[in-house]
Amino acid sequence: xxxxxxxxxxxxxxxxxxxxxxxxxxxxxxxxxxxxxxxxxxxxxxxxxxxxxxxxxxxxxxxxxxxxxxxxxxxxxxxxxxxxxxxxxxxxxxxxxxxxxxxxxxxxxxxxxxxxxxxxxxxxxxxxxxxxxxxxxxxxxxxxxxxxxxxxxxxxxxxxxxxxxxxxxxxxxxxxxxxxxxxxxxxxxxxxxxxxxxxxxxxxxxxxxxxxxxxxxxxxxxxxxxxxxxxxxxxxxxxxxxxxxxxxxxxxxxxxxxxxxxxxxxxxxxxxxxxxxxxxxxxxxxxxxxxxxxxxxxxxxxxxxxxxxxxxxxxxxxxxxxxxxxxxxxx
Amino acid sequence: xxxxxxxxxxxxxxxxxxxxxxxxxxxxxxxxxxxxxxxxxxxxxxxxxxxxxxxxxxxxxxxxxxxxxxxxxxxxxxxxxxxxxxxxxxxxxxxxxxxxxxxxxxxxxxxxxxxxxxxxxxxxxxxxxxxxxxxxxxxxxxxxxxxxxxxxxxxxxxxxxxxxxxxxxxxxxxxxxxxxxxxxxxxxxxxxxxxxxxxxxxxxxxxxxxxxxxxxxxxxxxxxxxxxxxxxxxxxxxxxxxxxxxxxxxxxx
Amino acid sequence: xxxxxxxxxxxxxxxxxxxxxxxxxxxxxxxxxxxxxxxxxxxxxxxxxxxxxxxxxxxxxxxxxxxxxxxxxxxxxxxxxxxxxxxxxxxxxxxxxxxxxxxxxxxxxxxxxxxxxxxxxxxxxxxxxxxxxxxxxxxxxxxxxxxxxxxxxxxxxxxxxxxxxxxxxxxxxxxxxxxxxxxxxxxxxxxxxxxxxxxxxxxxxxxxxxxxxxxxxxxxxxxxxxxxxxxxxxxxxxxxxxxxxxxxxxxxxxxxxxxxxxxxxxxxxxxxxxxxxxxxxxxxxxxxxxx
Numbered sequence: 115x116x117x118x119x120x121x122x123x124x125x126x127x128x129x130x131x132x133x134x135x136x137x138x139x140x141x142x143x144x145x146x147x148x149x150x151x152x153x154x155x156x157x158x159x160x161x162x163x164x165x166x167x168x169x170x171x172x173x174x175x176x177x178x179x180x181x182x183x184x185x186x187x188x189x190x191x192x193x194x195x196x197x198x199x200x201x202x203x204x205x206x207x208x209x210x211x212x213x214x215x216x217x218x219x220x221x222x223x224x225x226x227x228x229x230x231x232x233x234x235x236x237x238x239x240x241x242x243x244x245x246x247x248x249x250x251x252x253x254x255x256x257x258x259x260x261x262x263x264x265x266x267x268x269x270x271x272x273x274x275x276x277x278x279x280x281x282x283x284x285x286x287x288x289x290x291x292x293x294x295x296x297x298x299x300x301x302x303x304x305x306x307x308x309x310x311x312x313x314x315x316x317x318x319x320x321x322x323x324x325x326x327x328x329x330x331x332x333x334x335x336x337x338x339x340x341x342x343x344x345x346x347x348x349x350x351x352x353x354x355x356x357x358x359x360x361x362x363x364x365x366x367x368x369x370x371x372x373x374x375x376x377x378x379x380x381x382x383x384x385x386x387x388x389x390x391x392x393x394x395x396x397x398x399x400x401x402x403x404x405x406x407x408x409x410x411x412x413x414x415x416x417x418x419x420x421x422x423x424x425x426x427x428x429x430x431x432x433x434x435x436x437x438x439x440x441x442x443x444x445x
Numbered sequence: 446x447x448x449x450x451x452x453x454x455x456x457x458x459x460x461x462x463x464x465x466x467x468x469x470x471x472x473x474x475x476x477x478x479x480x481x482x483x484x485x486x487x488x489x490x491x492x493x494x495x496x497x498x499x500x501x502x503x504x505x506x507x508x509x510x511x512x513x514x515x516x517x518x519x520x521x522x523x524x525x526x527x528x529x530x531x532x533x534x535x536x537x538x539x540x541x542x543x544x545x546x547x548x549x550x551x552x553x554x555x556x557x558x559x560x561x562x563x564x565x566x567x568x569x570x571x572x573x574x575x576x577x578x579x580x581x582x583x584x585x586x587x588x589x590x591x592x593x594x595x596x597x598x599x600x601x602x603x604x605x606x607x608x609x610x611x612x613x614x615x616x617x618x619x620x621x622x623x624x625x626x627x628x629x630x631x632x633x634x635x636x637x638x639x640x641x642x643x644x645x646x647x648x649x650x651x652x653x654x655x656x657x658x659x660x661x662x663x664x665x666x667x668x669x670x671x672x673x674x675x676x677x678x679x680x681x682x683x684x685x686x687x688x689x690x691x692x693x694x695x696x697x698x
Numbered sequence: 699x700x701x702x703x704x705x706x707x708x709x710x711x712x713x714x715x716x717x718x719x720x721x722x723x724x725x726x727x728x729x730x731x732x733x734x735x736x737x738x739x740x741x742x743x744x745x746x747x748x749x750x751x752x753x754x755x756x757x758x759x760x761x762x763x764x765x766x767x768x769x770x771x772x773x774x775x776x777x778x779x780x781x782x783x784x785x786x787x788x789x790x791x792x793x794x795x796x797x798x799x800x801x802x803x804x805x806x807x808x809x810x811x812x813x814x815x816x817x818x819x820x821x822x823x824x825x826x827x828x829x830x831x832x833x834x835x836x837x838x839x840x841x842x843x844x845x846x847x848x849x850x851x852x853x854x855x856x857x858x859x860x861x862x863x864x865x866x867x868x869x870x871x872x873x874x875x876x877x878x879x880x881x882x883x884x885x886x887x888x889x890x891x892x893x894x895x896x897x898x899x900x901x902x903x904x905x906x907x908x909x910x911x912x913x914x915x916x917x918x919x920x921x922x923x924x925x926x927x928x929x930x931x932x933x934x935x936x937x938x939x940x941x942x943x944x945x946x947x948x949x950x951x952x953x954x955x956x957x958x959x960x961x962x963x964x965x966x967x968x969x970x971x972x973x974x975x976x977x978x979x980x981x982x983x984x985x986x987x988x989x
Contacts, residue, residue: 168791215974221790222734226928227973229921230966237963285560292559292566293552293573296538300546303535307606309517310495310527311613312550321556351917355798362795367537391810398803405796406785 117291120370121283128276132269142268144384146340149272149279150333151376155360156279156286156369157329162358163366164290165322166302167217168225170354171232175205175327177239177349179334184252184344185245194258198335202328209327213320232354239346251345258339271340278336282329286369298322299367330357363404365411374413448473448508448617448648449494455502456489456672463489464672467503471617471650476643478651478659481669482692487652488530489672491621494650495527496520508616522550524616528606528623530652534594541590543605544577547612551576577612584608584638600631607638617648624655636662660684668692701832706954707947708833712908714946715846716742719901720923721930721938722853723894728932729870730890733782733793737801739920740808741898743913745770746906747808748899750817759820767899773804774895778888801920808913821907842904849897850939856893857935866890918962925965929972931979940980 128149135141154176161167182201186192192200216227239246246252258265258274265274289295300308301315308315338344356379364375382400386393408415449471456464464486471477479487492498494505496517505512507523515523526547535543552573554566581587584604589597597605603623610618623639624632636658643649643662653659659666660680668675668689676686683689720742727735748769752762781800785793821838828835857863868876869886877883901919902911909915926945930937945965953961972979 162791168794170794215970219973219977222794222932223928223973223977225734225790225794226924227970230925230969230973233921233966234963234970237960241957241959288562289556289559292562292570293549293554294556294559296542296546297549299538299542300535300549303537304533306497306517307529307533307535307609308546310521310533311546311609312518312521313546314516314518325556351921358791359795362791366791392806394806394809395803396806398799398801398806401799402781402796402803405788405792405799406781409785409788409792 118284118287121280121287124283124370124373125280128280132272139268142272144380146268146272146275148377148380149275150337150340151357151360151380152279152373153275153282153333153336154330154357155364155372155376156282157326157333158357159326159361159364159366159369159372160286160289160298161322161326162361163368163372164295164298164302165319167319167323168221168358169228169323169326170225170351170358171228171230171235172326172330172357173349173351173354174232174235175209175330176334176337176353176357177235177344177346178205178208179331180338180344180349181239181246181252181334182331183335183338184255187256187339188252188254189245194256194339198332201331201335205327205331206324209324210320213323217316217319217323229351229354233351236346236350239349246346247344249346251343251347253343255338255342255344257342258336265339275336275340278332282332283369283373290369302367359401363401363408363412365413365415368411368413371411371413375411378412446473447471449650450506451490451503452506453503454490454493454500454505456486456493456498456500462672464493464500467669467672467674469667469674469677471648472664473616473648474643474646475664476639476649476651476662477665477667478653478663479667479669480653480656480659481675484671485669486672487669488621490669491527491619491650491652494520494525494619521613524614525619526610526613526615526617527619528603528610528621530621530625532599532602532606534602534605536593536595538594539590540586540592540594540597540605541574541577541581543594544580544609544612545573547580547609548573548576550613576614577608580608580612583611583641585634600627603627603635604638607642611642615647617650618642619650619652621652622654623651624653624658632658702954703951704832705834706950708830708835708839710947710950711943712835712839712842712946713905713950714943715842716901716905716919716942717922717926717945718939718942719846719849719897719904720919721926721942722850722935723898723901724924724927725930725932725935725938726853726890726894726897728927729935730866731778731782731870731887733797734924735777735800735894736794736797736920736924737777737804738894738898738923739916739918740801740804741770741774741895741916742902742905742919742923743808743911743916744773744804745899745902746819746911746915747812747817747902747913749903749906750819750911751812753819763903766903767896770899770902771892771896774891774893774898775888777895778891782891783884783887801917805913805916812913814913816910816912817906818910819903819906825907836908838904838907842908845900845904846939849900850936853893853897853935862886862889922965925969928969929979931981934979934981937979937981944980 131141131145158172161169179201182204183194183197186197186200187194212231219227240249265271297313297318300313301318305315360375360379361372364378365371386396389396404412447470452468454464454467479490481487489498493500496515507525510523512520535546552569554569558566578587581590584607586601586604586608594605624635627635632655639649639662663680665678666680666683667677668683670692675692676683676689720738723738723741724735727733745766748766749762752765777800781796785796822841823837825836828837857867865881866886866889868881869883873883922945926942927938929945930941945968948968949961949964952964
């Protein structure tokens with residue numbers, strides 16, 4: 115099925131890597147982090163890329179998932195998978211509650227509201243140290259186990275997270291190529307026209323917000339068990355920005371753009387470490403440069419260039435869309 | 446049989462009275478045009494019909510149901526669709542996908558079913574494609590199905606909006622200046638398209654400035670001036686109405 | 699208890715003045731170019747850090763302050779010239795990422811130049827506490843409030859009475875029309891970024907003697923300044939100033955009377971409240987979409 119072409123390529127790549135490079139820290143540990151970020155980016159991409167919204171606070175949902183798993187398994191000795199489900203349920207409730215007032219906003223106001231929400235959640239995690247462990251975090255989180263099979267090696271974690279990342283991508287692809295996907299993109303294209311076609315745009319935006327939050331929660335729970343330790347630092351404004359950057363820099367409205375963004379943005383700090391003190395400076399520079407010169411994202415930019423090279427013809431849509439818009443201004 | 450009834454509609458924005466005490470009714474299956482100079486309240490009327498504006502007074506009843514308090518998507522579910530004066534095309538999708546959005550109300554797949562891609566979803570997708578291609582064919586756009594909507598010229602985009610609205614299988618179509626910006630040939634094609642829509646049994650509410658088009662295809666015409674009803678009747682009656690002539694051409698001194 | 703509240707008010711007005719200046723900087727750039735400048739806080743930080751660096755190099759105090767302001771103004775020009783202008787037609791999301799990237803870039807530069815240390819700066823006229831009624835303040839607090847008032851009046855005069863100020867306002871209303879009547883839109887935008895940066899630098903110089911400074915001191919300050927601008931209403935410069943003062947006072951009262959741990963959360967709870975109930979802020983305008 116050509117529809118899932120990309121998915122199969124991704125699945126093959128993910129499966130082959132640890133085979134081609136056995137016992138490689140880079141593949142299993144850094145790879146696992148990449149795969150975790152894939153889940154986050156693909157989920158957020160549905161909200162930002164396809165539905166055309168913005169969220170600068172998604173690390174909060176990542177954190178709620180992580181802390182739910184951490185607290186329930188350490189203090190209440192709940193089964194890890196159940197704790198994960200509780201985390202998902204909690205995020206479902208919180209995201210729905212938060213969505214009602216927040217999603218009435220657009221553009222900068224929405225950005226700011228999500229930012230505020232994210233920071234408030236982070237501050238709560240720091241302040242409520244009686245259950246959260248405060249700024250020092252929460253450790254000794256037990257690992258996941260599947261039918262008695264403990265997931266306690268790097269390779270097993272790689273495999274587990276890879277599985278969930280595949281599920282996330284598949285779900286995203288299925289949704290996009292369906293009535294729901296068109297609903298999202300219609301809301302992005304013209305909210306009023308979408309409403310006129312019978313789309314309850316408020317419900318649509320709420321649902322995609324909640325869905326992307328649940329992706330983040332799942333990733334958070336996996337993260338908590340993998341690291342066996344959580345602290346509020348990992349769930350702040352900085353990380354929210356990182357996830358948004360993965361989506362935007364990778365390529366919006368493209369599941370594999372988000373995957374690509376996750377890969378690039380996870381590897382970038384690893385490579386930038388070489389530059390030591392210049393790391394932050396260069397990272398900031400790349401963000402700016404990337405968005406200025408490739409606003410449609412790295413993935414779309416590269417695929418367009420490759421396509422142009424193969425067909426010796428430039429993509430007409432962007433230019434004629436601009437021309438179209440100019441026409442409308444004049445008329 | 447009356448399909449749409451507006452009674453004593455009032456709409457003002459601050460001190461500006463956009464629509465005042467407006468009453469009219471549209472018969473099922475007819476082409477009912479609304480004309481009037483700019484600022485006469487035509488688009489305000491449209492936006493009230495679609496739930497975008499809430500009337501300050503009066504009511505709108507469609508097929509016996511009072512539309513008061515309904516959200517736009519609920520009004521759409523009653524069988525009303527619309528095209529826009531300032532194009533509201535989904536530029537981020539292909540031509541076919543634009544029209545497929547039109548089929549939204551005829552299908553049921555939600556997020557969960559879509560995520561799992563159940564067989565019912567695949568069946569529905571096939572059906573939606575069929576319906577959409579049909580709508581595109583009626584509007585003469587089927588050969589452009591897979592093009593990015595943004596690459597289409599203006600005249601075809603206007604027809605795309607119609608195809609999209611058509612895909613929702615509406616009982617009633619409100620068209621906001623469909624001939625605006627079209628040249629003579631395109632206007633003739635638009636007139637023929639509107640005619641085909643009427644033949645399918647769709648009631649049409651038309652706002653237009655192109656008098657030739659209006660007088661040729663309308664069954665009845667409503668003339669608005671300063672938000673008030675100036676005249677209503679057949680194209681013949683309206684053309685000969687002294688109040689209308691005065692509003693458009695002035696009086697003999 | 700009452701005395702305590704007076705003290706909190708005094709502290710609140712002082713810190714609120716800083717928020718007011720940062721918010722004013724946000725509002726100026728937003729009004730002129732429609733961009734929310736997430737790097738605004740970095741202007742504040744760079745103002746303070748540059749002064750500290752210059753003082754350390756032996757530059758006399760008043761000159762160091764002046765040169766610091768000039769340096770940051772140049773940074774403001776550069777931000778506009780190299781990051782904002784090339785991305786003129788970009789979407790809201792893209793512009794947000796660009797300014798966030800700029801803020802990270804500037805923070806990275808500060809880290810590179812001055813390291814991770816925390817620096818203090820001598821106050822303008824010493825730090826003998828002064829008793830005003832029930833409140834104890836240091837001279838720096840008075841400088842902060844006084845200079846803020848002066849700056850705000852100056853900025854108000856600039857936009858109301860000078861030609862350049864009005865030209866900038868024209869650009870914010872309608873760039874095309876402004877260009878058509880002969881206004882050099884690019885230059886006006888450049889000026890507004892420079893002005894915003896300068897105001898940010900002044901805010902940094904004012905607060906550094908009290909609150910210390912380091913390479914990442916700008917982040918929270920920037921976010922709170924942004925909150926002030928939203929509280930006041932994004933379309934209104936004076937609203938941002940009022941928003942800053944209100945925010946500072948509420949934060950101080952909240953920290954003193956309720957809980958100091960949640961002090962930072964105060965600003966964001968306020969923004970959420972404003973955004974939920976009156977997004978146009980205390981003094982801003984509603985915008986309507988034309989369909």
